[in-house]
Amino acid sequence: MTPATTTETDVPTGLEPGGTDQPPDEPAGPVVGTRRERREDPALLTGEARFTDDLQIPGALHLAVVRSPFAHARITRVDVSPALAMPGVVAAFTGEDLQGEWAAPMPCAWPVTEDMKSPPHLPLAVGKTCYAGDGVAVVLAESNEAARDAIDAVDVEYEPLPAVTDLAAAISDEVVIHEDLGTNTSYRWELHLDDDAVERAFADAAHVVRERYIQQRLLPMAMEPRACAAVPQPFGGDITLYSATQIPHILKIMTAVTLGFPEHQLRVVAPSVGGGFGSKLNVYAEELLVTALARKLHQPIRWVEERTENALGTIHGRGQIQDIELAADADGRVTAVRVDLTADMGAYLQLVTPGIPLLGAFLYCGVYDVPAFSFGCTGVFTTMTPTDAYRGAGRPEATYAIERAMDALADEVGVDPAEIRRRNYIGADRFPYTAVTGLVYDSGNYEAAAAKALDLAGYDDLRAEQQRRRAEGGPKHLGIGISSYFEMCGLAPSRVLASLNYSAGGWEAATVRMLPTGKVQVVTGATPHGQGHETSWSMIVADKLGVPPDDVDVLHSDTALSPLGMDTYGSRSLVVGGVAIDMACDRVVDKARRIAAHQLEAAAEDLEFRGGEFSVRGSPDRSVPLAAIAFAAFTAHDLPDGEEPNLEAHVTYDPPNFSWPFGTHVCVVEVDEETGGVEVRKYVAVDDCGNQINPLIVEGQVHGGIVQGLAQALFEGVVYDADGNLVTSNLTDYLVPSAPDVPSLTLDHTVTPSPTNALGVKGIGEAGTIGSTPAVMNAIVDALRPLGVDEVLMPASPLNVWNAIQRAQSRPDPERTTTSATAGDTNADAGGAS
Amino acid sequence: MIPAPFDYARAGSAEEALSLLTEHGEDAKLLAGGHSLLPLMKLRLAQPSVLIDVGRLRDLSYIRDAGDHIAVGALTRHHDLETSDLLETEAPILKHAAGEVGDPQVRHRGTIGGSLAHADPASDLPAVVLALKGTLVARSPSGEREIRADEFFTGFLESALAPDELLTEIRIPKVAGLGWSFQKFNRRAQDWAIVGVAAVVDGERTGVGLVNMGSTPIRAAAVEAAVAGGASAEEAAQRAVDDAEPQADLNASVEYRTHLAKVLVRRALEEARA
Amino acid sequence: MRITMTVNGRERSSEVEPRTLLVHHIREGLGLTGTNVGCDTSSCGACTVLMDGESVKSCTVLAVQADGADVTTIEGLARDGEMHPMQQAFQRNHGLQCGFCTPGMVMAAVSLLEEVPHPTDREVRLGLEGNLCRCTGYQNIVAAVLDAAGSTQEAGA
Structure with missing residues (x-):
């Protein structure tokens, strides 16, 4: 397959779309590429689907967690006896009571450096609490109401210590949070490729921009709060853990290790899961507590999170200070990028906390041909909720920094933001492209996607309107923002993970099994929570095996049914898990071909397989359907010598490379100078994720991703007060936008297949989030440049926008208050030093 | 919870x-x-x-023409206000503002009386009733009394209602044909206003109420006086915070809230006069 | 306290504590778990049901307040094995991903079309302002509601 970009909507591979509408009957042609409705939907639409808290579990005790109201405090006394006296309460435990339950502290699977510092982290704090929301005791009661009533009765004495909520203060070590570590710095990770080249590039640069960006903390806010339940099985020592998790497979291993529980006696089930966005890619205290207490008390134990607990006790995202410097020649061609991050770990290292900034480390050169690069990151502890993966995980941060800095460079050089990008894009003829970091970008045509997006947005007309309106004056300012993004997803080649010191592989498992009646059973190690895997996997299998998609069942999310898997995150499910299924189908067909050849008394290589039928090339009347082969394989009455009965194949696939989707987003805003209000007038996205299995699902992923990234730009941000209390602890104060708050989106795509997998596919789950935040912020800053504004803090709330304008207007630079600047005007320096 | x-x-x-x-x-x-x-x-x-x-006292749910005023039963829901033809003619600002309260689900349950009695400075309807110079009727075992809207809101979440009193009716002067404006500035449609302004412009009888500009719903008497005295919208807006005590919160500093109140008062007066 | 309500066409009588929220009564008392709880602050709308034909957030109504009411939950929309036109429109337009907000979103949308049968894009968005979704960016939800409004129109024509 040759990677070539088409800007048409057809797919130039063997995966031609069967039409844009779903036909009433099963289509004769391929289903891959069609906008097939999701099979998951009826259960979810009628209330039949079961989320974890919907499960009926007879005899279950309800767990509630007593949480520290202090960010940082010594626990001097915990007395659960008043709670035990409350009606319905069955038991209560302090952190000390349960210390013996843990064979190991809570896991961090990504020790990014040899000398990384990680404090022991127990499911219930002992002696000290390090963030507001840290669990200090638990109550078990006959009802959730009784358990919740009783936690207020647990008597805890705290000796408050100073909170550390500022990264600079944390690095100063004035207050050391984990005394045994002696420092708040967890690690320093650096990527040195050719430091001399970087130095030379900056020394020789005609233009330099130096920017600092703040990635505010975010709350993932999956609509389903977390929930879990541990149910001891009546016979033997087995426990089933139900959890609203993205990672039942990883959770099983980690729970076994943390509890010292035999892994083979633990089954983890993720029922319907109401969104994750990374927040359910973790091993949480409550999952360990319900399992440990079910083991201890021989009773089912269940827990459901309240939204405020979700804000306090579920991981946060982002939380970085980014310093980025670009060196460029006189034409604005970037000659070097230098990046230094300070990353907020929060109070403890959760499952992959320290690795998140590293997932972005390799993306800070963006879609540009940059010859020199250096990167460093310092991970620091604070007295706030731990951070970890949130949609995009490191990659939105990286894209934000380079895309904002490219706008600053455009301003510095005095060219249009679209033009500065054109001068720097990696050319379509350079793929596969080996970047300065050594990573190989599989395929791309960045300029084509950008051209299509600019055209759809009516870019030239918008710039003309902007110029006209700036000349006219007025309180409303038009801004146009561009973001050209790419990302590395489809986590991940196991050897690359090894080089980053990650503690697991990046493979995925799949089984494809023909049942005796010709139906198909697929077992996947991917764990969907909204992505529509059942629909997409059935489409891939339908085309490969020539069966109707509805004849394909997909089993997942239960370690008893799907014992092997690495779960769903990092836009990996299709690129790794889907490709594994595709390969398993090939093996099923190979075996079926041998059996068919035996039955048809022909050579295997003379058989054609098409439309679910084997036929002898040149003798179409000599044919046998796959279903008949499946039955023959089941009866095993007449198989070739040495052939095993049954028709199934298992594949564990380790991808040879990441996949590198890309695209360009254009955001158009109107900023009201008087109120600071921002209105998104238009949003255009052209994305390229290679071949699309189901465009309906692809578009849905892009829509949701864009709005989540737009929400970071405009609405969302975690606020802690100076005492370390979380102020934005519910959906009234933490502003997840609703329908009228977001624009209608205009989408299009290009198709540049990935050459590294047979499906030609790339991930799309995070692309929207990665592309959108800088597009929105570039638009806002673009609107306000004539007022001298070169930076607006995220979220660009009316207050933050207004403050930015006030700051700019109070600076004594007459150039900054000009209102007749045009696009490409060089009057403002974008906060950079040249 | x-x-x-x-x-x-x-x-x-x-x-x-x-x-x-x-x-x-x-x-x-x-x-x-x-x-x-x-x-x-x-x-x-x-x-x-x-x-x-008291949710089942359907006899306290009504919007009636009472001659010189509109009588609104205290248990009239926001949804009933936002769909009222009578209000459309006689007090369109109340109809419009009721449609801006919370979200449809809230408006299906929430009542004007509940909203006023709660006396939340961030609520929309208290400011509207202030701008309309409405009168509230309270009933107690000892009888009924009328309370002027601008004497009703006595402190943060506190009203002039005695512990044994029930708010039964809100009386709204008819303002058919008068210019009005309701400016609600918020970040999400479902949210409380960062600042809100209700204005009914009628020369000397002009009424202006402010949302979220102090510990109580605020009547902007200084703005009203300026308008009565013939000031321009711009000039009158400079008096926006004379009667207010803006506080800082997640969405606004004192400076920003002060500024925003002036902008929105100006816009409200301009729109009402347009 | 004893309460009786008609839920999805069936009369249900139960003993509840006064503090029991309608959503908890529906989920735990009546075993109808399609209605979800997504927040503590009446913000997310996941718990939206119809009470006497109008959308309400069942986390902000006491079960005792619904005594005597006619309540429709997501389980009560489909008829004779056929999904309600709104449910069908959500599937047709990919108006859901994880599906957790979906029951509340669908109920809010059904109530909206009762009041505004032929809404504009903006009216749909404003009509759903009390329901949060984290997956779809709302685009296909809005498309689904507009689609359902169209099919309602055709059905009525």
Whole structure:
């Protein structure tokens, strides 16, 4: 397959779309590429689907967690006896009571450096609490109401210590949070490729921009709060853990290790899961507590999170200070990028906390041909909720920094933001492209996607309107923002993970099994929570095996049914898990071909397989359907010598490379100078994720991703007060936008297949989030440049926008208050030093 | 989130509600639509020992032409206000503002009386009733009394209602044909206003109410006086915070809230006059 | 306290504590778990049901307040094994991903079309302002509601 970009909507591979509408009957042609409705939907639409808290579990005790109201405090006394006296309460435990339950502290699977510092982290704090929301005791009661009533009765004495909520203060070590570590710095990770080249590039640069960006903390806010339940099985020592998790497979291993529980006696089930966005890619205290207490008390134990607990006790995202410097020649061609991050770990290292900034480390050169690069990151502890993966995980941060800095460079050089990008894009003829970091970008045509997006947005007309309106004056300012993004997803080649010191592989498992009646059973190690895997996997299998998609069942999310898997995150499910299924189908067909050849008394290589039928090339009347082969394989009455009965194949696939989707987003805003209000007038996205299995699902992923990234730009941000209390602890104060708050989106795509997998596919789950935040912020800053504004803090709330304008207007630079600047005007320096 | 336990009594009539109030005194809270009280109870910021449910007093749900004014029953829901043809003609600002309260689900349950009695400075309708120079009718075992809107809001979440009083009616002067504007500035459609301005412009009888500009719903008397004195919208808007005590919160600093109030008052006066 | 309500066409009588929220009564008392709880502050709308034909957030209504009411939950929309036109429109337009907000979103949308049978894009968005979704960016939800409004129109024509 040759990677070539088409800007048409057809797919130039063997995966031609069967039409844009779903036909009433099963289509004769391929289903891959069609906008097939999701099979998951009826259960979810009628209330039949079961989320974890919907499960009926007879005899279950309800767990509630007593949480520290202090960010940082010594626990001097915990007395659960008043709670035990409350009606319905069955038991209560302090952190000390349960210390013996843990064979190991809570896991961090990504020790990014040899000398990384990680404090022991127990499911219930002992002696000290390090963030507001840290669990200090638990109550078990006959009802959730009784358990919740009783936690207020647990008597805890705290000796408050100073909170550390500022990264600079944390690095100063004035207050050391984990005394045994002696420092708040967890690690320093650096990527040195050719430091001399970087130095030379900056020394020789005609233009330099130096920017600092703040990635505010975010709350993932999956609509389903977390929930879990541990149910001891009546016979033997087995426990089933139900959890609203993205990672039942990883959770099983980690729970076994943390509890010292035999892994083979633990089954983890993720029922319907109401969104994750990374927040359910973790091993949480409550999952360990319900399992440990079910083991201890021989009773089912269940827990459901309240939204405020979700804000306090579920991981946060982002939380970085980014310093980025670009060196460029006189034409604005970037000659070097230098990046230094300070990353907020929060109070403890959760499952992959320290690795998140590293997932972005390799993306800070963006879609540009940059010859020199250096990167460093310092991970620091604070007295706030731990951070970890949130949609995009490191990659939105990286894209934000380079895309904002490219706008600053455009301003510095005095060219249009679209033009500065054109001068720097990696050319379509350079793929596969080996970047300065050594990573190989599989395929791309960045300029084509950008051209299509600019055209759809009516870019030239918008710039003309902007110029006209700036000349006219007025309180409303038009801004146009561009973001050209790419990302590395489809986590991940196991050897690359090894080089980053990650503690697991990046493979995925799949089984494809023909049942005796010709139906198909697929077992996947991917764990969907909204992505529509059942629909997409059935489409891939339908085309490969020539069966109707509805004849394909997909089993997942239960370690008893799907014992092997690495779960769903990092836009990996299709690129790794889907490709594994595709390969398993090939093996099923190979075996079926041998059996068919035996039955048809022909050579295997003379058989054609098409439309679910084997036929002898040149003798179409000599044919046998796959279903008949499946039955023959089941009866095993007449198989070739040495052939095993049954028709199934298992594949564990380790991808040879990441996949590198890309695209360009254009955001158009109107900023009201008087109120600071921002209105998104238009949003255009052209994305390229290679071949699309189901465009309906692809578009849905892009829509949701864009709005989540737009929400970071405009609405969302975690606020802690100076005492370390979380102020934005519910959906009234933490502003997840609703329908009228977001624009209608205009989408299009290009198709540049990935050459590294047979499906030609790339991930799309995070692309929207990665592309959108800088597009929105570039638009806002673009609107306000004539007022001298070169930076607006995220979220660009009316207050933050207004403050930015006030700051700019109070600076004594007459150039900054000009209102007749045009696009490409060089009057403002974008906060950079040249 | 579950409220703390309480006793529940359902009033079948206004009289029964009054006698229950007298019986339980300060421990009791009246429950109308519940959309101000229940959220506080779920967070256990309010823990009344008795709830007196007046939600079924359908005879207190009406919008009537009472000659020189419009009479609105205290248990009239926001949804009924936002769909009222009578209000469309006689007090369009109230109809419009009711449609901006919360979200449709809230408007299906929340009542004007509940909203006014809760006396939340961030609520929309108190400022509108202030701008309209409305009158509130309270009933107690000893009879009925009228309270002017600008004397009703006495402190943060505190009103002039006595513990044994029930708000029964809101009387709105007819303002058919007068210029009006309701400026609600917020970040999400469902949210409280960062600042809101209700204005009914009628020369010397101009009324201006402010949302979220102090510890109570605010009547912007200085703005009203400026308008009455012939000031331009721009000039009158400079008096926007004379009667207010803007506070800082997540969405606004004192400076920004002050500035925003001036901008929105100006825009409200301009729109009302347009 | 004893309460009786008609839920999805069936009369249900139960004993509840006064503090029991309608959503908890529906989920735990009546075993109808399609209605979800997504927040503590009446913000997310996941718990939206119809009470006497109008959308309400069942986390902000006491079960005792619904005594005597006619309540429709997501389980009560489909008829004779056929999904309600709104449910069908959500599937047709990919108006859901994880599906957790979906029951509340669908109920809010059904109530909206009762009041505004032929809404504009903006009216749909404003009509759903009390329901949060984290997956779809709302685009296909809005498309689904507009689609359902169209099919309602055709059905009525």
